[in-house]
Amino acid sequence: MKTFEPLLFLQGFLRNPKRVGSVLPSSKYLAKKIVQSVRWDEVRTIAELGPGTGAITRLIRSHLPKSATVFLFERDPKMRSNLKKTYPEFMFHSNALSIKKDQSRIYPSVG
Template sequence: MSGTELARKSAVTRAKRRLEDKLGPWAVFFKGFVQHPVMVGSIIPSSRFTINRMLSRTDWDRCKLFVEYGPGVGTFCQPVLDRLRPDGALIVIDTNPLYIDYLNRTIHDPRFTAVLGSAADVETIIKDHGHDGADYILSGLPFSTLPDGIGPAIVDGTHKVLRPGGAFLVYQFSAAARDFMAKKFERIDSDFEPLNILPCKLFWGHKD
């Protein structure tokens, strides 16, 4: 590829990023959904009602590490950072480089780390970033449409890295996630948020 072609490609990339930033997170989220609908599971981000209800049972005073699977464009990220203690950390994991790139360009907080990878590898990821366990793990991944074996692997890894007293927070459009969670979490609390598109089922799997 010639220097002129490289310069043209670089200019196009910068133009696309400027357009995405101008259109806002919804445009980026929709683009990611179009690229990987099975992994994203929703055409628009979660509502503020879902966010507040989902995070309401978290003991923020004891939370040193909060992990999120499938952060998308960061709908939960700033609300988590707003609640997280000053010496806490937030690690988000996504398989879509579009989202990871967007998050790294728009969130500037020393407590925040965005990782391109699979939630099934959570144990390795948090160890690589200097942590021996997580206090809370949040997931909006569509368990009912994940490839075979991925759902159980994610739940197994999640239960393993959660510290005693921690919890696995899951929001879904169906109850399929609860079936996966029940294989590892004996105590699961459930709730429902109607003010979301679509109405959302909420689950908290506790590691007692």
């Protein structure tokens, strides 16, 4: 975790506490536990809702099959901008309402 990430997270919380549900990003322990529960050999598409500063995203990237598609949905503009710089290969949206629309574009039989 970069040293400014907790500050970025806190600023997001202070700007809009209803959208940013915590004052700190997920811990490395929690991120590791979440990622361990995924069957990575079966993943084709993954959506992370509210990646914040990327605590879990970092581990997703390290386990992700090369052919998989990743959607990151982050409402906070500063956090989303930071994530775009770090993960340019992922697809970004500010609102999870676009999940179905994007999924239909990639997988025409869905939606």
